[in-house]
Amino acid sequence: MDSEEIRSAKASLEKAIQSKNTETMLDIMSRLRTGVVATEELLKETRLGLVVGKLRSYPNEKVNELARDIVKKWKTDVSRGRPLKATTTGGTNGASPASKGAGIGTPTQRQAQSQSSNGQRTFKSDNVDVNLTDDKIRNNCVGLIYNALAMDTDADSSVILKRAVAIDAQVLARASGNTGSEYRNRMRSLYMNLKDKSNPKLRASVISEDISAQRLSNMNSAELASEDRRKEDAKLEQENLFHAQGAKPQKAITDLFTCGKCRQKKVSYYQMQTRSADEPMTTFCECVVCGNRWKFS
Ligand SMILES: [Zn+2]
Known part of the structure; x- marks a missing residue:
C-alpha cells in the first residue's frame, strides 16, 4: 500500500467505526495488516497507529484481537526501522568501563x-x-x-x-x-x-x-x-504512537525550578502520568531562557 492508499483506507476505517460496521472494519484492518510496513514517520503522519491502537479495546472480540495483532506487528516494524538508533544509544563510548x-x-x-x-x-x-x-x-x-x-x-x-x-x-x-x-x-x-x-x-x-x-x-x-x-523511555515513546493523548497538558512557568545549565529560574513545566497510575507523575521541565530540558518524577 502506498501512503495515498493508506490514507484512504484509514478514512474508510474511521467511517466503518462510526457506523459500527464490524465486517467492513475487519476487512480494512486485514488489508492494513498485510499491506502496511509501519515506520515511525508513517504512523505519526497518518495517525493510523492511534486509530488502530484505540481498537484494541473495541467491544467486538474479533476486532480488538486483530487490532492487537496489528499493533504488535507495527511495533516490530518500527523498532526494526531504527536499529541504528538502538545501537548508538546502547553506548559505544567506554568499551571497557573498569579498565582505567x-x-x-x-x-x-x-x-x-x-x-x-x-x-x-x-x-x-x-x-x-x-x-x-x-x-x-x-x-x-x-x-x-x-x-x-x-x-x-x-x-x-x-x-x-x-x-x-x-x-x-x-x-x-x-x-x-x-x-x-x-x-x-x-x-x-x-x-x-x-x-x-x-x-x-x-x-x-x-x-x-x-x-x-x-x-x-x-x-x-x-x-x-x-x-x-x-529503553523504557523509548518504549513509552513508541507506545504513544498508538495511544491518543488527550488534550495537551497545560504548561506553566515557575520560579520553583532552577535550570541546571544557565542557573535561571524561568522554567516552564507540565506533569504527566507516564508510568502506571500508582506511580508518581513525571514532571517535564524546559528552561525558557536556554531551552535546556529535563524531567523528574
Ligand atoms: Zn537554562
Missing part, C-alpha cells in the same frame, strides 16, 4: 576487599574516614557517594574517596558554596543514580574518570539514567 582507574590496588588488597564485600562494600568496611570537613552534611554526602561508587568495583579505596570528594566539591560550587536544598537535592539525586543496580556503567565511568566529577554534577536525569531506563 580500577587496577590501582595490589592483588592482595583487592582480594581482601572483594571478600569483605560479601555484604556490601562501604566506607566503613573499607576503614575510610569520610569526616574530612567540619560540615556534617558534606561528610555524610561524601560517605553516601562513596558507598554508591564502591558497590561493585575493586578500585582502591583512595580512588573512590577521591572521586566522592571531587563530586562533593563540584556540587557545592554549583550551589554557590551552600549546603542548602540545592546541594542536598543534587547530591541525593546523584546518589540515587549512582547506586542504581541497573546502572553499573555510570559508576564505572565515574571511577575511571571517563565522566569527570564536573561533568557528572551537570548531567541531567536523562544523561544519568541507566540503559534500562532509557
Whole structure:
C-alpha cells in the first residue's frame, strides 16, 4: 500500500467505526495488516497507529484481537526501522568501563576487599574516614557517594574517596558554596543514580574518570539514567504512537525550578502520568531562557 492508499483506507476505517460496521472494519484492518510496513514517520503522519491502537479495546472480540495483532506487528516494524538508533544509544563510548582507574590496588588488597564485600562494600568496611570537613552534611554526602561508587568495583579505596570528594566539591560550587536544598537535592539525586543496580556503567565511568566529577554534577536525569531506563523511555515513546493523548497538558512557568545549565529560574513545566497510575507523575521541565530540558518524577 502506498501512503495515498493508506490514507484512504484509514478514512474508510474511521467511517466503518462510526457506523459500527464490524465486517467492513475487519476487512480494512486485514488489508492494513498485510499491506502496511509501519515506520515511525508513517504512523505519526497518518495517525493510523492511534486509530488502530484505540481498537484494541473495541467491544467486538474479533476486532480488538486483530487490532492487537496489528499493533504488535507495527511495533516490530518500527523498532526494526531504527536499529541504528538502538545501537548508538546502547553506548559505544567506554568499551571497557573498569579498565582505567580500577587496577590501582595490589592483588592482595583487592582480594581482601572483594571478600569483605560479601555484604556490601562501604566506607566503613573499607576503614575510610569520610569526616574530612567540619560540615556534617558534606561528610555524610561524601560517605553516601562513596558507598554508591564502591558497590561493585575493586578500585582502591583512595580512588573512590577521591572521586566522592571531587563530586562533593563540584556540587557545592554549583550551589554557590551552600549546603542548602540545592546541594542536598543534587547530591541525593546523584546518589540515587549512582547506586542504581541497573546502572553499573555510570559508576564505572565515574571511577575511571571517563565522566569527570564536573561533568557528572551537570548531567541531567536523562544523561544519568541507566540503559534500562532509557529503553523504557523509548518504549513509552513508541507506545504513544498508538495511544491518543488527550488534550495537551497545560504548561506553566515557575520560579520553583532552577535550570541546571544557565542557573535561571524561568522554567516552564507540565506533569504527566507516564508510568502506571500508582506511580508518581513525571514532571517535564524546559528552561525558557536556554531551552535546556529535563524531567523528574
Ligand atoms: Zn537554562
